[in-house]
Amino acid sequence: MKPTVIKLERTHERWATMSIATIRMPDGKILLRDVEDHGCAAAVLPYDPLRKTALLVAQLRAAELVAVGATESLEAIAGLVEGEDDAAATAKREALEEGGLRLGALEHVATAWSMPGVSTARLTVYLAEYRAKYRVGDGGGVAHEDEEVRVVELGLKELAALMTADGVVDMKTLVLVQALQLRRPELFD
Incomplete structure (x- = not known):
């Protein structure tokens, strides 16, 4: 099993898009990570x-x-x-x-x-x-x-x-x- 994005919540959108990625790790642990995309x-x-x-x-x-x-x-x-x-x-x-x-x-x-x-x-x-x-x-x-x-x-x-x-x-x-x-x-x- 690999880490998987289970949710991507867009929090801001203008020149760049900011999101919070909810990631499930192979051991089942859930991580939240900020992601910027432009x-x-x-x-x-x-x-x-x-x-x-x-x-x-x-x-x-x-x-x-x-x-x-x-x-x-x-x-x-x-x-x-x-x-x-x-x-x-x-x-x-x-x-x-x-x-x-x-x-x-x-x-x-x-x-x-x-x-x-x-x-x-x-x-x-x-x-x-x-x-x-x-x-x-x-x-x-x-x-x-x-x-x-x-x-x-x-x-x-x-x-x-x-x-x-x-x-x-x-x-x-x-x-x-x-x-x-x-x-x-x-x-x-």
Whole structure:
């Protein structure tokens, strides 16, 4: 016998859905667990190997503001997988909307649970080469999404230093920068 969800009670629904899962364990014990669901997401770290730069976005994240007073979070470009899109299509769409970048090939890094203790979300992360000529717009997000997104281009060496000094604390960005360091260490000289 395996653990079984015997009841899923929806307690809140807006951008995210919160539920209480009632779970029966193999020994018959009943557990209650909170579950957050807002769908799966994709993220991409565009980098220019010639100029040794990366393109990121900075924006307000309410949870960081509440927790530590942070007014801006520097992150890899990301968004929720919507409709018929797959993760790769989402990463490319978000790169265009948020970063003003038209990306070609994506290099898959990983697909992982974001916070398996509480969330159903899985995040697929990619690296993608870009050149200055791929900038086809200003970026900054889509106005109807109520986002205040600022595009930030940083040198990879500077980005790695920020990460080491705890200046970049977003997990998807940390994973992507570390993946790029492992795959292309020469870009961080």
